[in-house]
Amino acid sequence: MTSNVEIWNLLNKVKVSAVKQSQLNEMTSRVAVDKDAVEFWSGVITVARAIGESRTFAHGLPIYDTGSVSAEEIDNLATNLILPTGTEVWQILNIDLQGCTGYLRDISTGSMSQLTSSTFQSGTIYLSSSLALYLDNQAGSAKTPTIAYYKVSL
Numbered sequence: 001m002t003s004n005v006e007i008w009n010l011l012n013k014v015k016v017s018a019v020k021q022s023q024l025n026e027m028t029s030r031v032a033v034d035k036d037a038v039e040f041w042s043g044v045i046t047v048a049r050a051i052g053e054s055r056t057f058a059h060g061l062p063i064y065d066t067g068s069v070s071a072e073e074i075d076n077l078a079t080n081l082i083l084p085t086g087t088e089v090w091q092i093l094n095i096d097l098q099g100c101t102g103y104l105r106d107i108s109t110g111s112m113s114q115l116t117s118s119t120f121q122s123g124t125i126y127l128s129s130s131l132a133l134y135l136d137n138q139a140g141s142a143k144t145p146t147i148a149y150y151k152v153s154l
Contacts, residue, residue: 007043016047016054017154020087024048055087055154062091062150071146074100074137081105082147083132089153092125092133096146099139105132126152 007027011019028044031037057063074080084090095102095115102115107130119125127133127149137143 007040007047011047016050017087019047019051021051024051056152062152063154066151067093067149069146069148071144073142073144074135075142076137076140078137080135080137080145081132082127082135083107084127084129084151086129087153088128088151090127090149091152092127092147092149094146094148095133097135098143098145100135100137100143100145102145103134103136105134106130107132 010027011023024044024047028041031040033041070082072080072082097115103112104115104125104127105112112134133147135145
């Protein structure tokens with residue numbers, strides 16, 4: 001794979017909003033960095049830049065008109081999974097668990113890490129299609145936990 005044409009053939013008619021970084025990573029993992037591959041790399045850089053420009057704000061800022069608060073009632077002894085769709089990435093600003101237990105859940109493995117009072121002290125929390133917020137209600141009655149977030153990538 002050394003020509004610019006191959007990236008266009010692979011992604012032909014795929015909307016920029018549907019292109020995944022993993023697709024670009026797969027393509028680039030098979031190509032050496034040499035002068036014979038300049039056209040190929042030019043195509044990859046062009047597509048990567050288009051993805052970045054169309055899905056994110058400059059300097060990693062949250063996308064200003066995408067802030068939201070999600071509030072869904074969870075019955076007693078029930079769970080809820082909050083999961084961004086597609087290529088969206090959400091930056092969590094606040095979580096009010098309302099007596100539920102919260103976890104970050106790896107979608108591919110099912111592994112979970114419990115949210116604690118120090119979770120936000122250790123850094124920013126992001127959710128994506130591969131890392132979700134899992135809420136478990138064992139509080140004795142229905143609860144309505146809330147999360148406040150901004151989308152930082154579409």
